[in-house]
Amino acid sequence: MNLLKTQTIQSVTVKILFFVCLLVCTAGIHLKIGNPHSIFIIEQWKAEDPIIPLLRNPITDITSTLTKEQKTQLTNRLISFETKKGSQIAVLVVGSTGEWSIQEYAVKV
Numbered sequence: 001m002n003l004l005k006t007q008t009i010q011s012v013t014v015k016i017l018f019f020v021c022l023l024v025c026t027a028g029i030h031l032k033i034g035n036p037h038s039i040f041i042i043e044q045w046k047a048e049d050p051i052i053p054l055l056r057n058p059i060t061d062i063t064s065t066l067t068k069e070q071k072t073q074l075t076n077r078l079i080s081f082e083t084k085k086g087s088q089i090a091v092l093v094v095g096s097t098g099e100w101s102i103q104e105y106a107v108k109v
Contacts, residue, residue, distance in 0.1 A: 052109050053092070061093040 053060050058078040059071045066074070074091065082088050097105040 055090060058089070059091045061091075063093050063095045065093050 053062060058075050059066065061071065078089050078091070092109060094105075100108070
């Protein structure tokens with residue numbers, strides 16, 4: 001009798017674990033596709049990673065906000081700072097970070 005009871009408990013345990021795994025996988029799919037009717041309250045994944053330009057110069061101005069003179073002056077100051085202190089500073093000007101907060105975008109950059 002104990003053997004039958006043990007097998008039944010093991011069978012039920014396996015079924016419950018399978019159900020939980022299936023539920024977790026389904027939650028991931030709902031979040032990845034951004035299902036608004038998902039029953040899971042978890043932060044949804046971002047649609048895309050932000051576009052991050054290659055670092056080629058100390059100043060990267062995608063929006064053309066800075067004039068040529070401003071870029072030159074700022075570049076000279078950044079190079080001077082690097083020479084004196086050893087630390088590098090770069091400036092990136094973008095029009096939008098999309099769905100990303102400034103902090104998230106900064107970490108990606």
